[in-house]
Amino acid sequence: MQAWLKVGCTVAFVGVLALSGCKKKHDAAAPASDQAAAPAAASPAPAAASAAAPAAARFDIANVPMSTAELPPFPYIDWPSGLIDGHKFVKSSEFDRIYVIAGSQLLPVEGRYENRHFMNSDAKLSDLAAQRNYEAVIKALGGVKVSTMLPTNPAMLAQNNNDLGDLVVNKLRAAMSPDSYDYYLIRKPEGNVWIGLLVGGGYTQIITVTEGQMKTVVGLVKADDMQKALDEKGHIALYLNFDTDKAAIRQDDQPVIDEIGKLLDKAPTLKLSIDGHTDNVGDEKHNQQLSKKRAEAVAAALIAKGVDKSRVRAEGFGASKPIADNASEEGRGKNRRVELVRVAA
Incomplete structure (x- = not known):
């Protein structure tokens, strides 16, 4: 059974997921529901879709090109179609601080946040199919992969007092034990969007943070x-x-x-x-x-x-x-x- 993921006004097939576009396009390379698919371009394809962030000792956000894609409403990417509510796990906050991996750095990001995960078997996906299809959707929205290091790397652990548990659970907010930690940046003039794609062990986790300031709820003290x-x-x-x-x-x-x-x-x-x-x-x-x-x-x-x-x-x-x-x-x-x-x- 074909699974779908809608993120825009109309639907374009990208393996088992779908993304925003203006025309329908079928991916003939995905005959089975768990078949990983090559990314299909949205129409029109954003200039930043296939760009890659340069490797560098210190991450420079200016090296990531701006996305020209029109983003759907937050959190930008939907669940796979056919995944029932009882199999969807989500946490969200209007404002929180989340850490992302950018280059070889651990960076704090603050803003609107959503953290969702699901078991791939519930969506009739293999781990690889889930990863490949989400990669395609994120890139079609102008996302550029910026992470070059795993949290288990000694250089990354050194940035967190060599405390892997704190890094993975409290900062990166990993729900289980993924095999891959891929972080993408969508640069827009109105603000940056960070997306973490964590896949492995039979589940997929999507962490989305839209940078922004907390709305002030405390009045000025005279x-x-x-x-x-x-x-x-x-x-x-x-x-x-x-x-x-x-x-x-x-x-x-x-x-x-x-x-x-x-x-x-x-x-x-x-x-x-x-x-x-x-x-x-x-x-x-x-x-x-x-x-x-x-x-x-x-x-x-x-x-x-x-x-x-x-x-x-x-x-x-x-x-x-x-x-x-x-x-x-x-x-x-x-x-x-x-x-x-x-x-x-």
Whole structure:
């Protein structure tokens, strides 16, 4: 029985899967449902479909060409047709941090996320057929394979304190034990899409992340509210929208800096420790350093506004002082914070 996968307005056969296009096209090379098929081009074929990311010691996203394909709605690729709901396993989040393999690097990516997997036998596919057909669909959407290293490689493990379990389960989010870890990048002017294709052991897993910023759900804390919290508790948590693995103050966080400046103007004897905190995802030492740099960035922004440098100091605690459970994205979001702490006179 022929399995189908629809991702667009009409259907083009690619072995057992299908992708978006404007005409129907049959693949005569796939006589059986578990037969791996050569990729068939969508119409029109995107320029990036057959490109390959150059091998390099350090991954450079600029070397990956932009896709000209029109992407279907998130998560872009459907389940194989005939796969019943009871055989579909999926986790999703409007915002999360996932790690991908790009070149020989382990990179954190944040944005909208979906992680789905299924047993290949339930879709009447062999492991190879599932892999080949998904490869064809991803490439037809302009995806370029960017991974050049397996997580078991010593160089990759060294980036994660040689902890393979943490790398595979917590960072790469592998559901089982795949034989292949292939990561693709679809570069679009409106944002990057990362797709992980993990196949082996009788199952297929598709991990999709559309890069983007978390929608702010916490209102701006005013200077008076900061003062009240400092008077009552001695500290207050603030949430700034730092870019992934970065410490630069973003323009949309300038209002927060302005309110801290107002707080210090109104209380000329107040001294603050600016404490940076992260969640527990990633290397412990790196998180501590990142949290310190973010705290230092806040302090530097205040000093640039005219605050005396003797009134602010920066500390970084990494993930050592969580205020919520790191097992959920909601909890991790609460732990990624900058705290203002009153310093005793």
